[in-house]
Amino acid sequence: MSEPVSKPVPVPSALSAPYWEGLIAGELRLQACADCGQLRHYPRLLCSHCYSRAHRWQVASGHGRIHSYTVAHYAYHPAFAGELPYTLVTVDLAEGPRALGRWLGDAAPAFGAAVQLVILHRESSPALAFTAV
Amino acid sequence: MAIKDRACVSGIGETRYLRGSPSSAVELQLEASLLAAADAGIAPHEIDGVIPIGVVSAIAEDFIENLGITDLRFSALIPHGGASPVMALQSAAALVAGGICKHVLIAFGRNVSAAANKAGARIHQMPQFHYVTEYEYPLGNIAPAQIYAPMAMLHMQRYGTTVEHFGEVAVACREHALLNDNAIMKKPMTLEDHRNSRLIAEPFRLFDCSLESDGGAAVIVSATERAADLRQPQVLISGVAVGHPDSPASITQRPDMTSLGLGKAAPRAFAMAGVTPADIDVAEIYDCFTYAVIRQLEDLGFCAKGEGGHFVAGGSLKLGGKLPTNTHGGLLSQAHIWGMNHICELVRQLRGSGGRAQVPDANVGLVTGYGDMGDGALAIMRRR
Numbered sequence A: 001m002s003e004p005v006s007k008p009v010p011v012p013s014a015l016s017a018p019y020w021e022g023l024i025a026g027e028l029r030l031q032a033c034a035d036c037g038q039l040r041h042y043p044r045l046l047c048s049h050c051y052s053r054a055h056r057w058q059v060a061s062g063h064g065r066i067h068s069y070t071v072a073h074y075a076y077h078p079a080f081a082g083e084l085p086y087t088l089v090t091v092d093l094a095e096g097p098r099a100l101g102r103w104l105g106d107a108a109p110a111f112g113a114a115v116q117l118v119i120l121h122r123e124s125s126p127a128l129a130f131t132a133v
Numbered sequence B: 001m002a003i004k005d006r007a008c009v010s011g012i013g014e015t016r017y018l019r020g021s022p023s024s025a026v027e028l029q030l031e032a033s034l035l036a037a038a039d040a041g042i043a044p045h046e047i048d049g050v051i052p053i054g055v056v057s058a059i060a061e062d063f064i065e066n067l068g069i070t071d072l073r074f075s076a077l078i079p080h081g082g083a084s085p086v087m088a089l090q091s092a093a094a095l096v097a098g099g100i101c102k103h104v105l106i107a108f109g110r111n112v113s114a115a116a117n118k119a120g121a122r123i124h125q126m127p128q129f130h131y132v133t134e135y136e137y138p139l140g141n142i143a144p145a146q147i148y149a150p151m152a153m154l155h156m157q158r159y160g161t162t163v164e165h166f167g168e169v170a171v172a173c174r175e176h177a178l179l180n181d182n183a184i185m186k187k188p189m190t191l192e193d194h195r196n197s198r199l200i201a202e203p204f205r206l207f208d209c210s211l212e213s214d215g216g217a218a219v220i221v222s223a224t225e226r227a228a229d230l231r232q233p234q235v236l237i238s239g240v241a242v243g244h245p246d247s248p249a250s251i252t253q254r255p256d257m258t259s260l261g262l263g264k265a266a267p268r269a270f271a272m273a274g275v276t277p278a279d280i281d282v283a284e285i286y287d288c289f290t291y292a293v294i295r296q297l298e299d300l301g302f303c304a305k306g307e308g309g310h311f312v313a314g315g316s317l318k319l320g321g322k323l324p325t326n327t328h329g330g331l332l333s334q335a336h337i338w339g340m341n342h343i344c345e346l347v348r349q350l351r352g353s354g355g356r357a358q359v360p361d362a363n364v365g366l367v368t369g370y371g372d373m374g375d376g377a378l379a380i381m382r383r384r
């Protein structure tokens, strides 16, 4: 009776398209100011440090540490109901910015624990995930 | 100070709060507006400034046409979620103190019973959540409970805040809701009930989360010097301030994930009012989640950062406790009316018309707003 519901699909902008293309290519790209080098994430128009618009994309190493997390026990969107409970980790990337991703471990993540990025190639969109190292 | 005590809340209006209202958000907003004007003792057409609040809202033209306003001198939108009502008090106070307007209407209506308006759908219609919508929503980070949960998790990890501390907030709000005829929640709650409620987004349980409810609320801010002949005892806006956290559109990227805009606003509002936390008789604190109350108590200066959990322990927030808080039941147990209900309740308390939840000798009180991902606002009010 009911159609399978699909997950929300990101709608890239001209600004963020290289980020999403990067994930499809298997890399996490962080925006770096082409003038002063300051990293910024999520992508935005100006460098808030020197106000330059010029930027390049820097590939993140994928190394990081657990900053915080939450475990979802309720599906606010029906497409995630079959995955409950699932854990979302906030990770301090080695480069400085943070990333949000799905947690691939069985045990609860530990604050400060070293983790490694894994890019999940899902039907709806590529997704960041992290695993313990 | 140019604003201190020169504006007062002259009228408040609240519709019935419920789930599944047959009325639209705009109908509820207009109904509350008429109630607020009647409470103030002014004709609706005398309103000369309007700040509509809400995602689905009447606009200035609707107020002119429905209320018969003949000379609207100011309107603006303040798109900061649950911080907007108290932020609007700041604008309104400045407007009447500056002589631009005599009576500024701040009006809100909400109907979240329709499927398209459910938690999890709403915020992705709001531009301030665009980072969450693009980068986090596809991962399953969908609703405010999930977005705020890592802040609370970090607070527990760093400072030893516990489930019982969260429960203290929920239980105090529920106890107060039981005294309020216009509260949705009618059943008593214990700390054990709170702990046993189902997990939603760890560490948040069901009873850590505010209600989904429909209703309208409005207040009118008038120039103090022109309000002497109005109907109600005057409740003056003594201090009011707004603050935004760093990285306001992404909690994930915020340097200190436990910081809030209120931390910047609170010292400004207290300085303007010329009072300290020790002077506060009653507090109405935006309680989208129990944790948010604990964190705001710290930023308000009732305790040091990290001590919020200990502060609320032992029933501190209940009537008769050291800081009676959310005497109407709050968003957690009265209704989620974006904190407009908190402003109305503070005014009632300072008028001495708080009914069964009246704090004895309430002379000075505060109300906070908390919106989107940590935007904050604080108003300190006193009875004249």
Ligand SMILES: [Zn+2]
Pocket: A033, A034, A035, A036, A037, A038, A047, A048, A049, A050, A051, A052
């Ligand atoms: Zn730069």
